[in-house]
Amino acid sequence: MPHVFEAAPTGRAKCRGCGRPIGKGELRFGERIPNPFAEGETTLWFHPLCAAYKRPEAMLETFAQAPAGIVPDPGALERAARGNSTHRRLPRIDGAEHAPSSQAKCHSCHEPISRGAWRIRLVFYEEGRFNPAGFVHLACRAAYFEGADILAPLLHFSTDLSDEERAELVRTCGDAADAPPRQQS
Ligand SMILES: [Zn+2]
Ligand SMILES: [Zn+2]
Numbered sequence: 001m002p003h004v005f006e007a008a009p010t011g012r013a014k015c016r017g018c019g020r021p022i023g024k025g026e027l028r029f030g031e032r033i034p035n036p037f038a039e040g041e042t043t044l045w046f047h048p049l050c051a052a053y054k055r056p057e058a059m060l061e062t063f064a065q066a067p068a069g070i071v072p073d074p075g076a077l078e079r080a081a082r083g084n085s086t087h088r089r090l091p092r093i094d095g096a097e098h099a100p101s102s103q104a105k106c107h108s109c110h111e112p113i114s115r116g117a118w119r120i121r122l123v124f125y126e127e128g129r130f131n132p133a134g135f136v137h138l139a140c141r142a143a144y145f146e147g148a149d150i151l152a153p154l155l156h157f158s159t160d161l162s163d164e165e166r167a168e169l170v171r172t173c174g175d176a177a178d179a180p181p182r183q184q185s
Helices: 048-054 056-063 074-084 138-144 151-156 163-174
Strands: 004-007 027-034 041-046 093-098 118-126 129-137
Touching: 027 048, 027 056, 041 048, 048 056, 048 074, 048 151, 056 074, 074 151, 093 151, 118 138, 129 138, 138 163, 151 163
Parallel strands: none
Antiparallel strands: 004 027, 027 041, 093 118, 118 129
16 A cells, blocks of 8 residues: 555544654645554554654655645645655654753764763664654764754744744754854853
8 A cells, every 4th residue: 555645533543653642634744554463454553744754755755646735835845745754864853852861872973972062863663663763963963964954844843942042942953063153241
């Protein structure tokens, strides 16, 4: 069976991409995959934008076959999927947070991420699951993602941040990665 766009018949399914419920009647994207545990296929449900960022190839495959008019802003969705399909690491972005401890090491520079520093959560997709796969310093984003623009998916999956924290993230990502710290006058 091909992947599918459809209105969610109930509000019970959670999005695989962000972990939040998909509301009844909301548009959802279903990726059909071989069932890793049994015969046949299983469907992974997503908010469309969550799928565009985390499963861009599946989304792009399906895009042309979506019934006309069912996707409210197909251009935005396609841009998000094309953007995240340009680099194999971009679909790993699972949001940003302040490190709660200094235990994790950065996957880019291999130095510890100090407590309180911004870090990017990474997930690896494997057989229908998104498994936690460590962190990179926010400051290492250009090295790890090879200069790709990550702000939109980063904000999209940072659902637990306050407005102030989101604003700080936008400011930080707007600064050149190699710029010296700004002087306070
Ligand atoms: Zn979602
Ligand atoms: Zn680093």
